[in-house]
Amino acid sequence: MPGPVSSKARVYADANTVKSKEYWDYEAHVPSWSNQDDYQLVRKLGRGKYSEVFEAININSNDRVVVKILKVRIFWGISIREIKILENLRGGTNIIRLVDTVKDPVVNLAVIVYAAVFYRMLSIDILRMALMHRIVRHLIDVSIHSDGLLHPYYALGLGKKSNAIFMQISSVKPLLMYDYSLDMWSLGCMLASMIFQKEPFFHGQDNYDQLVRIAKVLGTEELFSYLNKYHIELDTRFKDLLGQQTRKRWENFVQPENQHLVSPEALDLLDKLLRYDHQQRLTAQEAMEHPYFCEPTTIQRFGVISISNKCCSISNNLFIKNHGFHKILRKKGINTCNNNQN
Incomplete structure (x- = not known):
């Protein structure tokens, strides 16, 4: 059988050709590293194939954060790529905020610090x-x-x-x-x-x-x-x-x-x-x-009583209104207003 057939993406196939090399070349990216002593681990939240995730506190600001610690040094490039991406996307819609980057001086592993997003579980x-x-x-x-x-x-x-x-x-x-x-x-x-x-x-x-x-x-x-x-x-x-x-x-x-x-x-x-x-x-x-x-x-x-021609509005959901959940959702950054562009 001949080799695999080349396949070009249906959309945005050449999106990066208009970007500078600095935008996409994560291999050449050098993050700014902070002091790991600024953070104290609180509890383990989970783990993945390449890393473990913890809740932590910045001892200087008392802010709660989430830190991702790589398991093995060979996955270094994965962390650098993720850091570069989060820097590029900083301020974007629905993008978790990159707070800091830390390098463990002993084992030379990357530690990525994110803003904590702990939603109150309504149900x-x-x-x-x-x-x-x-x-x-x-x-x-x-x-x-x-x-x-x-x-x-x-x-x-x-x-x-x-x-x-x-x-x-x-x-x-x-x-x-x-x-x-x-x-x-x-x-x-x-x-x-x-x-x-x-x-x-x-x-x-x-x-x-x-x-x-x-x-x-x-x-x-x-x-x-x-x-x-x-x-x-x-x-x-x-x-x-x-x-x-x-x-x-x-x-x-x-x-x-x-x-x-x-x-x-x-x-x-x-x-x-x-x-x-x-x-x-x-x-x-x-x-x-x-x-x-x-x-x-x-x-x-x-219980939705009003639906726009483009989307279904959360603001008109009687179940959410009657239980006061719309206030909680707004505090958590979830837009409950009727927006025809959503």
Whole structure:
């Protein structure tokens, strides 16, 4: 089989060509490092593949912050890239604020300090039901893609000055090629987790099992069509692992405990995001224009009495008004006003 077929992003393929090298060349970036003694760890919040996350306090200002500490020195480049991206995006909508960068002088590891974002949990059902549309809309930031950025790992990743982005992940060779459509797949996974209340939606034990879990939902017929289209050859170990899987209907995942979160529009949006073929997935702009974000049938269940022609207003949600949640949401920076441009 010949080598993989080149694929150019449908949108913003050359976004970084108009930027200076300083904007996208994270390998040459040298952050400004502060003193690690300024921060005292309070408690562990979580961990990821490359780092551990803690709540901390700045002992000078008494401000609460969140710090991300890399686990292994070999992931240094990942931290530098994330720092560079957050510096580029500083002040942007829905972007967590980069507070500081610290380097551990003993083991020479990067520590990234973020502004603390601890939302008061009103009720998981309230957030999932009344605010799900707003949350998902905030996950789709067209401006980030238009700036030549995408989210490869657990955070935003930096697009280089080319039509596609090549990234060596751990020891995987050859270099992998991806574009903004990767973000839309991630959005689809998050949307599926939200509406079906299954987190994570595709829960593989390793890279091999992950593809098997996906194939058990999306089927193998479309997977092999995708592989043939782009001349992609799978590891021989997948031959026995994948077998022959039939594509499942999204309705199969609707249960009594999650049916209040599901609508035809939600399933249609999900179906157009979770596609094997990255060229067939919705772009961020196309997703924002999807009927899911203005579906009167579903929103009326939550007491909305006024819906604009572009979006569904949180300000008119009687459930939120009657319980005073709009005040809390405003304090947390969530706009509850009717805005036809949201």
